[in-house]
Amino acid sequence: MKRPTIADVALAAGVSKGTVSAVINGRPGVSDDTRRRVRNISESMGFRASSAARALAGAPSRVVGLTLNREARTLGLEPFFMELISGLEEELAAHSYGLLVQMAHDEAAEATRYRRWWQERRVDGVLVCDVREGDERVAELERLRMPAVVLGPPSAAGTLPSLWSDDSISAVETVRYLAALGHQRIAHVAGIPELAHTRIRTESFARTCSEIGLTNAVTVNTDYTGESGARATRALLASEHRPTALIFDNDVMAVAGLAVAAEMGLSVPDELSIVAWDDSQICQLVHPPLTALNRDIPAYGAHAARLLLATINGEPATAQREEPARLNPRGTTTRPRMTANTANHTDVTVAPKGNQ
Amino acid sequence: MKRPTIADVALAAGVSKGTVSAVINGRPGVSDDTRRRVRNISESMGFRASSAARALAGAPSRVVGLTLNREARTLGLEPFFMELISGLEEELAAHSYGLLVQMAHDEAAEATRYRRWWQERRVDGVLVCDVREGDERVAELERLRMPAVVLGPPSAAGTLPSLWSDDSISAVETVRYLAALGHQRIAHVAGIPELAHTRIRTESFARTCSEIGLTNAVTVNTDYTGESGARATRALLASEHRPTALIFDNDVMAVAGLAVAAEMGLSVPDELSIVAWDDSQICQLVHPPLTALNRDIPAYGAHAARLLLATINGEPATAQREEPARLNPRGTTTRPRMTANTANHTDVTVAPKGNQ
DNA sequence: CTGAAAGCGCTTACAG
DNA sequence: CTGAAAGCGCTTACAG
Numbered sequence: 149m150k151r152p153t154i155a156d157v158a159l160a161a162g163v164s165k166g167t168v169s170a171v172i173n174g175r176p177g178v179s180d181d182t183r184r185r186v187r188n189i190s191e192s193m194g195f196r197a198s199s200a201a202r203a204l205a206g207a208p209s210r211v212v213g214l215t216l217n218r219e220a221r222t223l224g225l226e227p228f229f230m231e232l233i234s235g236l237e238e239e240l241a242a243h244s245y246g247l248l249v250q251m252a253h254d255e256a257a258e259a260t261r262y263r264r265w266w267q268e269r270r271v272d273g274v275l276v277c278d279v280r281e282g283d284e285r286v287a288e289l290e291r292l293r294m295p296a297v298v299l300g301p302p303s304a305a306g307t308l309p310s311l312w313s314d315d316s317i318s319a320v321e322t323v324r325y326l327a328a329l330g331h332q333r334i335a336h337v338a339g340i341p342e343l344a345h346t347r348i349r350t351e352s353f354a355r356t357c358s359e360i361g362l363t364n365a366v367t368v369n370t371d372y373t374g375e376s377g378a379r380a381t382r383a384l385l386a387s388e389h390r391p392t393a394l395i396f397d398n399d400v401m402a403v404a405g406l407a408v409a410a411e412m413g414l415s416v417p418d419e420l421s422i423v424a425w426d427d428s429q430i431c432q433l434v435h436p437p438l439t440a441l442n443r444d445i446p447a448y449g450a451h452a453a454r455l456l457l458a459t460i461n462g463e464p465a466t467a468q469r470e471e472p473a474r475l476n477p478r479g480t481t482t483r484p485r486m487t488a489n490t491a492n493h494t495d496v497t498v499a500p501k502g503n504q
Numbered sequence: 505m506k507r508p509t510i511a512d513v514a515l516a517a518g519v520s521k522g523t524v525s526a527v528i529n530g531r532p533g534v535s536d537d538t539r540r541r542v543r544n545i546s547e548s549m550g551f552r553a554s555s556a557a558r559a560l561a562g563a564p565s566r567v568v569g570l571t572l573n574r575e576a577r578t579l580g581l582e583p584f585f586m587e588l589i590s591g592l593e594e595e596l597a598a599h600s601y602g603l604l605v606q607m608a609h610d611e612a613a614e615a616t617r618y619r620r621w622w623q624e625r626r627v628d629g630v631l632v633c634d635v636r637e638g639d640e641r642v643a644e645l646e647r648l649r650m651p652a653v654v655l656g657p658p659s660a661a662g663t664l665p666s667l668w669s670d671d672s673i674s675a676v677e678t679v680r681y682l683a684a685l686g687h688q689r690i691a692h693v694a695g696i697p698e699l700a701h702t703r704i705r706t707e708s709f710a711r712t713c714s715e716i717g718l719t720n721a722v723t724v725n726t727d728y729t730g731e732s733g734a735r736a737t738r739a740l741l742a743s744e745h746r747p748t749a750l751i752f753d754n755d756v757m758a759v760a761g762l763a764v765a766a767e768m769g770l771s772v773p774d775e776l777s778i779v780a781w782d783d784s785q786i787c788q789l790v791h792p793p794l795t796a797l798n799r800d801i802p803a804y805g806a807h808a809a810r811l812l813l814a815t816i817n818g819e820p821a822t823a824q825r826e827e828p829a830r831l832n833p834r835g836t837t838t839r840p841r842m843t844a845n846t847a848n849h850t851d852v853t854v855a856p857k858g859n860q
Numbered sequence: 861c862t863g864a865a866a867g868c869g870c871t872t873a874c875a876g
Numbered sequence: 877c878t879g880a881a882a883g884c885g886c887t888t889a890c891a892g
Contacts, residue, residue: 151623153885164863169887179861196623200559201885204868211604230586237607246626248567248602251593267507270602272744374789400702402791407791433730433756435763442678509869520879523870535877560884600861 150352152158152193157299161189172197173207203269211246213271217278221353227399227428228445229277232299235449236275243457246273254255255280259288266294273297273460275452279304279340297456299448302467304344309465311452316352317472318441319395322423323356325475326393330483331421335369335391337380337401349425364389370401377401381408385420392484393421399428402438406480422480436479443473508549517545518827529563534670555563559625567602568812569627571614573634583755584801588655591805592631597811601628611636615644623651629653629816635815636698637658653812655804658823660700665821667808671701672708673828674797675751678779678836679712682749686839687777691747693736694755695701705753705781722746724789726757735755737764741776748840749777751759755784758794762836778836782828 149431154172158165163186171179171186172195178186203209214236216229237247248271252258262285265271273295276285286306289296298305301312326334337354339346350367357365368384370376379397381404384391396402402424408414414420416436424431448470459465510528514521519542526534526553533543570592572585592703593603604627608614617640621627629651632641642662645652651853654661657668682690690707695702706723713721724740726732732754737760740747752758758780762772770776772792780787783796804826815821 154887155885165886166864166888170862173887177861182861194623195621198560198885199624199626200556200565201868202557202887204560204870205885205887206868207887233605234607237605241606244605249589249593249605250597250602251590263553267550267874268555270555306775372787378789400785403786404789407789410791429730429756430759430786433734433760433763435766462713510871511869521870522872522880523878526878529871533877538877554869561869561871561888563871596877596885757875 152195154195157190157193157195160193161186162356163423167288175334199487208272208460209269210244211248211271212240212453212460213248213250213252213262213265214273214277215252215261215274217252225335227430228426231445232449232452235446235451236453237449238258238446239450239453240457241376243453245453245457251314255284259285262288262294262296263292267293273456275299276308277479279342279344283344286357293490295456295460297452297459297465299452300344301348305467306451309455309459310467311448311455311470312345312467313443313448313470313472315349315472318425318474319349319352321472321475322415323360323362323440324354325477326421326423326481327360327396329360329393329421329481331393332362332484333364333389334362334395336365337384337396337405338367338369338396339397340373341369345399353395364391366391370397372398372401374400374404377454378404378408381405382412384411385409385414392419393423393481395425397425399424399426399431399438399440402440402480403430403434406438407435409486417480417482418485421482421484423475427473427476432478439475439479439481441473442476443471505669506622508551510551510553513546513549513551516549517542564628564816565625566600567604567627568596568607568809568816569618569621569630570633571606571608571617571630573608575608584782584788586847587801588633588805588808588831591802592809593805594802595806595809596813601809601813611640615641615773618644618650618652619648629812631655631812632664635700637700637703639700651812651816653815653821654680655808656700657704661823665811665815666823667804667811667826668701668823669799669804669826669828671705671828674781674830675705675708676712677828677831678751678797679709679716679718681833682751682777682779682837683716683718685749685777685837687749688718688840689720689745689747690718690749691740692721693730693733693740693750693752693761694723694725695753696805697725703752709751720747722747726753728754728757730756730760734760734764737761738768741765741768748775749779749837751781753781755780755782755787755794755796758796758836759786759790762790762794762829773836773838774841777838777840779831782831783832788834795831795833795835795837797829798832823831827838 153167154165158168168186168194171183240247250261252261262274276296276298279298279300281304290306296308298308298310302310338350354365368380370380394405396405405422409416409420424438424440427442431438431440455465510521510524514524524542528538596603606617608617618630632652632654635654635656637660646662652664654664654666658666694706710721724736726736750761752761758778761778765772765776780794780796783798787794787796810820
């Protein structure tokens, strides 16, 4: 009642182990007849090649690694990662690849983890999330010559292939839309400043605001948690030149911002417009439903998986682009209503930039 | 510049491979002196045993598997799984174990996946989530004699060790609390009826209501999505004997229910009390903050990991209990306010159970 | 198109 | 306490 090995199948089929190996791996050099027979027998015996023996003999391990830095983000809360994993895994499974997941507490720990995985031959490659400029994980992967794909801008990916959606396009679209609605004071509640995509969003936000002539554009950084988003929102709404529109770098903070508005007696969207970056189901569950920047995250994950598999197979891979997130206006954005208070401030702020 | 093998280390240390093996695996039978020397040399050479060679030679693969059924739940949305994985993985990593994650579309696919993993010797054991009564995964795991731990009630775990928090305790606590506040008509917006824990919650809810003398206790089943939760809420709030309190089986549906109340012009908590089962950050971000049933999910995951590791090591494992979820009252529960409409209905419903 | 043999890098009895 | 050898179950040149 032992598990059958390749030798058992070979014996039963009256061929050599090499032939069975060629058949189960779809390699050429076997007649259709033999192939069929071996396949049938192998099937009927319930044979499955031992992944360890396979890997030891030089074949790929068919496992890909992903580390999640749980200090940097509130993983449990952001639907992003689960959706990413879902798309990623779906594509990997289609190629008989598994996904090894590991938590890490910082960038250095992630780099160490990659090294271990590589030394132990546990994975054939890894996926890198949340890159920073000068990310030490990138340097380590280059040093190890380990197949990897960076989810982020090429500027932070070094010589590694990368996949990203251009957040600056989305930022431009959002700011222009809000400006077209009549907003003059827009603020950006951003994520962790060191992350490459946070920089891109922040710079694009600032540049676009200044191009349009909005001088009060301010960015506040947070750690992506709802709590820090709420704190940032309170500070912004309590400031002298209160913004009439807020762009949040994730949906969780946008939901928190919505609650803060309610708590401070500001009606959304009349007195405050809100845009969420990343559009999960939660955006449609709150009241009013959140205007959000939407992209297909599972598709992003699937694309990343394909790119990584190609890299593992030695195909020359370059930076690839995913569709940028698109603005999906719902119930939290409208023309700013001029209350006595805000109208006043508007005049004051508008005045100095007549020269633009 | 090749990766060092155990032979290289043995050569450099002037000992046999067997001795190196004993050292790196912490096995006895090596003098402290040799042990120290081998350890140093191994370290300085950057040696790490190949996981494949190790596994092929009969050692455990040091990988544990987890399948996620993404049809059954909206994985991306519910913080539960990410928190579970987080706790699970932390504990596994401490024992040099990896976590292999795979999506599956149904119970049968999960069972097949377990079998493949086992045949390929990819994992040493698996964790089973969302069990049903008569779950085919449990039967398959028993048949394979594969180490596994069920996250769910022992009644659905067959002969497998299980870990669960008794949801009936939480249901009793919640119903009694709401009844004490004066609620007479409580409804339960439940998850998928086939899941073992849904049954337990539903039965406990019904039993407790009847013990207290609440005859209008009704349970509506959903698929855990916010959308289905919203639909269920609308139906309940539009019914003749509108409930004054709702218990939702997850936080996402509770948030959706809150939005539906706003949309229907019912004030929460005055006209409608809401309780969420599972307490994630999102519960504190909405306005008013949700009263929720709270438990330490990462700790639950860590506990599950320990139990699975023990099972893998052949220790006899039995059903273990985790602390039940505890009610954490926040802003969505209070005494029901008697509006003309509800007061009316209350009278009608209270009347028939005067005999209780 | 097929077979026989070497080898991947460990662990595990078995001797000494 | 330590070494030498067999063996785990594959894949991959290499012959034929």
